[in-house]
């Protein structure tokens with residue numbers, strides 16, 4: 001496990017993922033019933049943008065620092081949660097900020113040190129449970145949840161060459177175990193072919209009601225670079241697709257390079 005998110009916190013990919021995740025969580029919370037939020041690859045929870053790791057890559061400069069300066073109105077909810085400090089909230093911190101009294105947040109992190117700091121960070125919040133374990137295994141163990149309502153974020157580091165296939169299989173298995181769950185799976189856009197194959201795998205595995213939210217901040221012509229990213233959403237709440245398109249339009253304009261595009265497309269039907 002070489003991937004450390006502290007080098008990448010607040011970069012363009014984080015902004016896309018987190019702006020969409022916040023909108024998704026708000027959408028799921030429109031129903032009053034208690035909810036489990038499961039973050040299968042949780043990372044550290046929050047990140048200091050002044051840390052040596054962040055300062056080495058300066059990735060936040062073209063991400064959250066640029067967005068904050070432009071403050072597009074469509075991103076006001078996400079930017080409001082991020083705030084103005086040097087501590088950038090990861091998906092656990094964003095979810096915790098939106099958690100209602102009867103909601104539960106379950107965080108899985110496989111890296112033992114990161115898992116231990118995650119545990120320390122959330123030890124005073126009884127709604128938050130930290131598991132130092134494989135996030136894909138947790139999907140099998142923790143679904144369906146007793147609440148019968150869940151939003152699941154799957155945000156792997158894509159260190160493995162077969163991560164797209166693993167992700168598609170995990171979504172298929174999870175939907176069989178717990179059909180009404182809402183699942184969001186993040187992926188990197190380096191070139192188009194693996195994303196096409198991922199969508200084809202979801203179709204072949206029979207995963208239903210999938211939309212794809214993709215932002216390419218530049219055309220993906222150089223596969224050695226991170227040219228964009230996407231979030232595949234299974235069982236999106238009503239209205240989320242339109243909202244996601246507005247968020248992607250704002251992110252595309254904020255990050256604009258020639259040929260940038262942001263689109264929500266349907267991958268499989270309900």
Ligand SMILES: C[S@@+](CC[C@H](N)C(=O)[O-])C[C@H]1O[C@@H](n2cnc3c(N)ncnc32)[C@H](O)[C@@H]1O
Pocket residue numbers: 001003004005017039040041042043044045089090091092108109110111114133134135136155156157
């Ligand atoms: C992209 S980062 C997560 C970022 C976080 N979701 C956020 O948005 O703030 C991926 C994390 O997954 C962890 N990880 C890698 N393989 C894992 C696995 N099989 N199960 C759980 N966590 C894993 C890595 O240590 C890393 O912290």
